[in-house]
Amino acid sequence: xxxxxxxxxxxxxxxxxxxxxxxxxxxxxxxxxxxxxxxxxxxxxxxxxxxxxxxxxxxxxxxxxxxxxxxxxxxxxxxxxxxxxxxxxxxxxxxxxxxxxxxxxxxxxxxxxxxxxxxxxxxxxxxxxxxxxxxxxxxxxxxxxxxxxxxxx
Numbered sequence: 271x272x273x274x275x276x277x278x279x280x281x282x283x284x285x286x287x288x289x290x291x292x293x294x295x296x297x298x299x300x301x302x303x304x305x306x307x308x309x310x311x312x313x314x315x316x317x318x319x320x321x322x323x324x325x326x327x328x329x330x331x332x333x334x335x336x337x338x339x340x341x342x343x344x345x346x347x348x349x350x351x352x353x354x355x356x357x358x359x360x361x362x363x364x365x366x367x368x369x370x371x372x373x374x375x376x377x378x379x380x381x382x383x384x385x386x387x388x389x390x391x392x393x394x395x396x397x398x399x400x401x402x403x404x405x406x407x408x409x410x411x412x413x414x415x416x417x418x419x420x421x422x423x
Contacts (some may be wrong), residue, residue, distance in 0.1 A: 275299030305396035377408035
C-alpha cells in the first residue's frame, strides 16, 4: 500500500491504519489524496482471506474519506486469471460490496485512451498516477469507486 498520509502530531509519513511509527500517535492521519492503491495479494492470502481483507480495507478507507481504490489482485499464473481475481470479480458482480462500492472497473476494461479510461480520469483525477499501469488494460487490477461514508448496509 502506498503511504499517502501524514501524522498530525509529528508530521512524518505514516500508514493509514496503524499508530505512527515515529511518535506513537493514534490520531487519524492527514490524507494527501482521495485515492489509494491496495495490494490484496500481498502475503499470498487464501481467497477468503483476500475477500475479508478487502472488506475490512474498504470500510476503513471509506471512514477516512478515500473515494477510489486501485486494487491489485494479480492475474494468476494459469493464463486464465487467478482464484483471487475471479473471486473479487464475482463478489463485485454479485453485489457483495454494494453498500460501499458505487462503481468498479476491471483493469482489462480500461485500457489507455478508452472511453472508460477517460471517464475515470474525469470523475477521479487522482487516479491519473495509478492508471499508467493500465496502458493496454491490466487484468491484474480493478478500480473501485467508493460511495458516501457510512452508508447503511
